[in-house]
Amino acid sequence: MTDPTTDALRVSTLPKNAATAFELRPDSDTLSAIAARLDLIGLKKLSFRGEVRADGKEDWVLKGQLGATVVQPCSVTLDPVTTRIDQVVLRRFTPTLPDDVSDSDEVEMPEDETLEKLGSHIDPAIVMEEELALSLPLYPRAEGVAPVEIAVTEPGRKPMTDEDAKPFAGLAGLMSGLDGSAGKDDDGSKT
Numbered sequence: 001m002t003d004p005t006t007d008a009l010r011v012s013t014l015p016k017n018a019a020t021a022f023e024l025r026p027d028s029d030t031l032s033a034i035a036a037r038l039d040l041i042g043l044k045k046l047s048f049r050g051e052v053r054a055d056g057k058e059d060w061v062l063k064g065q066l067g068a069t070v071v072q073p074c075s076v077t078l079d080p081v082t083t084r085i086d087q088v089v090l091r092r093f094t095p096t097l098p099d100d101v102s103d104s105d106e107v108e109m110p111e112d113e114t115l116e117k118l119g120s121h122i123d124p125a126i127v128m129e130e131e132l133a134l135s136l137p138l139y140p141r142a143e144g145v146a147p148v149e150i151a152v153t154e155p156g157r158k159p160m161t162d163e164d165a166k167p168f169a170g171l172a173g174l175m176s177g178l179d180g181s182a183g184k185d186d187d188g189s190k191t
Contacts, residue, residue, distance in 0.1 A: 009122045022050060043070055046132070061090070
C-alpha cells in the first residue's frame, strides 16, 4: 500500500454528518513527478476537486471531478499528442470487501470497480493519480495518422491479414455459392 500524502484525510477525524471538501492543484514539481511516473511528455492544468462523505455506519464515498491536459507520444509516429481529460470520479471505501473473507492466495477483483478497501486514510492525491492513469488514451494517435497494420511471418510465406483472422469471413463466399438453392432438394422441390 502507498504511504499517505500530505493531502490524505484521516478517516477517524472525518465528520460523519457532513461532507469534507477537497481541491488539489499540484505544483510544477509534482506535475513533473506524476508525468514521469505515467510516461507522459507533459502534464498541465491537473486539478481534482470533490468531497468525501460518510455512507452508512462504516463506509465512505469520494466523489470528484478530475481535469488535466496530457501530452503523450503518438503510438505510430512518436510525435506529441495533446489530450484533454475531464473525468467524473467515484470511489466507495468499505472496511470489508465482498470476497475479503476467503483464505485463498487468489485475489479477485470485485464486480463494483468503484469499491476499495478502507484504510486509516482516504487520499485524494493517490485517487487523482490513479484516475488520471486510467483515463489516459492507450494508443494516442496524431491527427491524420492512419492505423498501422503489422504483418510478421516466416520468410517465403504470405502474411496473415486482419481479413484472414475473421472467423466468419469465408461464410459470405459459401452463402453466395449456394445460388438460392438453400432449402431445395436435388430435384428442385422445396424441402
